[in-house]
Amino acid sequence: MATVTPQEYVEEVLKLVESIPEGRVMSYGAIADALAERSGRNSARQVGTIMARHGGGVPWHRVVNSTGRMPPGHEQETRQRLLSEGVPLRGERVDIKRASWQPDF
DNA sequence: GGGGTGACCCAGT
DNA sequence: TACTGGGCCACCC
Numbered sequence: 001m002a003t004v005t006p007q008e009y010v011e012e013v014l015k016l017v018e019s020i021p022e023g024r025v026m027s028y029g030a031i032a033d034a035l036a037e038r039s040g041r042n043s044a045r046q047v048g049t050i051m052a053r054h055g056g057g058v059p060w061h062r063v064v065n066s067t068g069r070m071p072p073g074h075e076q077e078t079r080q081r082l083l084s085e086g087v088p089l090r091g092e093r094v095d096i097k098r099a100s101w102q103p104d105f
Numbered sequence: 106g107g108g109g110t111g112a113c114c115c116a117g118t
Numbered sequence: 119t120a121c122t123g124g125g126c127c128a129c130c131c
Contacts, residue, residue: 006128028113043127044113050128052112063112071112110130118122 004039012039013050016103017058023086024101025094027066034103062087068094 004012012035020026026034028051029044036042051060052071061081064070068090070078079092088095 029115032113041127045111045125046113046127046129048112050112053129055112060112065113066115069112074112108131111128113126115125116123118120 004041009035009039009041010050010054013047014054014058017051017055017060017063019103020059020062020101023099025062025064025082025087025096025099026101027064027096029066030100030102031063064094064096066096068096068099070094 013031016031016034017026027044028047032042032044032047048065051063055063061070061074061078062085064078070093075092079089082094083089088098
């Protein structure tokens with residue numbers, strides 16, 4: 001089992017978020033799931049916390065929850081950025097079905 | 106050590 | 119579509 005340190009897990013999360021292509025998004029759960037193999041962890045909630053605390057240096061606006069809703073307090077900013085990147089939106093939320101992306105190993 | 110909190114998720118109603 | 123309840127797990131008193 002991989003068993004990475006908390007710091008390394010943060011690194012992995014941020015790295016993965018950076019790899020999300022323009023015009024696409026990933027949910028917190030998808031990120032947790034994608035990293036589960038190499039990290040030994042799998043908690044969408046923890047990914048959310050990591051983004052809130054350490055997401056400043058990555059395209060965090062490409063990360064939304066599974067219903068396509070955006071983080072509280074950043075809805076406007078997020079919506080703007082996604083719109084200018086060509087991410088499909090349905091009203092005030094992301095069309096997660098069309099925009100979801102996930103890394104291929 | 107114990108309890109509250111949160112940029113979550115899913116199934117059920 | 120909205121709300122509820124249970125599960126989840128690191129962080130902060």
